[in-house]
Amino acid sequence: MRVRIAPSPTGPFHIGTARTALFNLLYARRHGGTYIVRVEDTDVARSTTDFERDILEGLRWLGLEADEGVRGDGGEIGAHGPYRQSARGERYREVAAELLAKDLAYPCFCTAAELDAERMAREARKLPPRYSGRCGTIAPADAATRVAAGESAALRFRIPAGAVVIDDLVRGRVEIDAEALGGDLVILRADGSPLYHFTVVVDDADMGITHVIRGEDHLSNTPKHILLFQALGVPLPRFAHLPLILNPDRTKMSKRKSQTALADYQAEGFLQEALINFLALLGWSTGSEDEILSMDELQGRFDLEHVQKAGAVFDRVRLEWINGQWIRKLPVDELLLRLRPFYDAAAADGRIARVASDAELAKLLPIIRERIQLLSAAIPLTDFLFTDRVEHDPALLVPKRWDAATTIAGLEAARPILADGIGEGEPLLLEADDPLEAKLRGVAEAAGWKAGDLFMALRVAATGRTATPPLFDSMRLLGGAALLSRIDAAIARLRTA
RNA sequence: GCCCCUGUCGUCUAGAGGCCUAGGACGCCACCCUUUCAAGGUGGAGAUCACGGGUUCGAAUCCCGUCGGGGGUACCA
Secondary structure: OEEEEOOOOOOOOEHHHHHHHHHHHHHHHHOOOEEEEOEOOOOOOOOOHHHHHHHHHHHHHHOOOOOEEEOOOOOEEOOOOOOEHHHOHHHHHHHHHHHHHOOOEEEEOOOHHHHHHHHHHHHHOOOOOOOOOHHHHOOHHHHHHHHHOOOOOEEEEOOOOOEEEEEEOOOEEEEEEHHHHOOOEEEEOOOOOEOHHHHHHHHHHHOOOOEEEEEHHHHHHHHHHHHHHHHHOOOOOEEEEEOOEEOOOOOEOOOOOOOOEHHHHHHHOOOHHHHHHHHHOOOEOOOOOOOOOOHHHHHHHOOOOOEOOOOEEOOHHHHHHHHHHHHHHOOHHHHHHHHHHHHHHHHHOOOOOOOOOHHHHHHHHHHHOOOOOOHHHHHHHHHHHHOOOOOOOHHHHOOOOOOHHHHHHHHHHHHHHHHHHOOOOOOOOOOOOOHHHHHHHHHHHHHOOOHHHHHHHHHHHHHOOOOOOOHHHHHHHHOHHHHHHHHHHHHHHHHHO
16 A cells, blocks of 8 residues: 655645645555655746755654655655656656557647637637647657657647546545546647646556545546556556645635645644644544544544545634644643744744743743643743843733722732742742732732732733733742832832823 | 536534434633633533435435535646
């Protein structure tokens, strides 16, 4: 059993390509097969090595690196190579020559202008576009003479008449009349470069692909491939056409309407595990009510029977929920590793004033992990710890039920207790009873304040924000000196406001 | 236009003729927990299974039609 993913490096790694790759890998793992990565860079005008690297690195990051073919570092392994179409030109011309020799293909001398005119004429008569096949009636000897004389000619594959049946693993039997295929198919341009429908078949045949699992957008073109496989005299692979991933308006997911670049999701702080989990459940289900699944679990459970037939809308909100689940599920030391680059980047671009140490992050993790759905969200939640001063907004500083005078009184009343109770580098008191909290509650009660209001005033004074990790842990993390100076600054701010 | 695929809560889905008074999850609302925000817990609203005909004692499940949505239709991939 051999499957493949064949990305085209004409743009950044697309999330839809990632899902197709995942389904292929899952299918291979489940059935003990080989998962192959092939780069389809026949379109030299649009393909770039930067895009290729982006795709290869993306696959590796997701855990979808090739068993055979092009690996994450760009190297190739396997005995069926080369695995880049740009390196297979010789082979395509060789196969094309065989088809020509058997008269299964013929040179076409039509110019672009002639083909345009033909197409427009048919359009005017409300007929579907279709090549007339007129060059197909030129005697092979005459055609050969003209080619030898240097006349420019593309090579067309003869599409035989009749119905083509696709026995699709997810859609069942699909029958398409060859009449609807648009006439004889160009497989080699006049300059000798091969076209997609041809290269894909030659490669799948040469590489011994047994199962072609790809997006539904290829279903209508599959008869062309089947006819080509038959002309080549090689056994047909099984086909499985996956439902498309859709924009919220239910059109095919596109860059214009959705975020499609994997790298953008990565940069936002989506976890590899979450993306895999989410993508697996887009168009496939376990048949059970399980939702949070690891790659290992997916590999053990995947099947084509539960693949959906209708397109699936990419629901970003659901992805974020799954990401939050995985953030909480990851071991803390692993989570620290994942968070590291986000803090480093924030320090580099000035969102925080200094680099956070591993020890500091380790102390933070327990109080932020249930508060973030994206790794990047950790920064605004904890930036107050890594900055020299906070800007106090008086409107936030004064709790709803309080006025400025009460707030000043509250901060002043709390100050000596905090000066006494918070030093530097103290351990957190996560679940435990906190004596400091008890004291402050006492102060609030004596003054007739709601403790929550006092806490809110302190929260904003210490962090500049109204939504933060737990107050007492936040204050301990900050340290006594910084805390007191922020309280003083907050009081000063209120006096001048 | 033509060809093909498809149609269960807003979204992802369970469902293979009686287990369906259609289940779960996200999101939404309420409550609980609670120093904020989350997380977590409980409950709720939300689908005449696109519609219309059949078949059957019985249909979300089978058949036909209609309508809606999507994809394809290149000397792009």
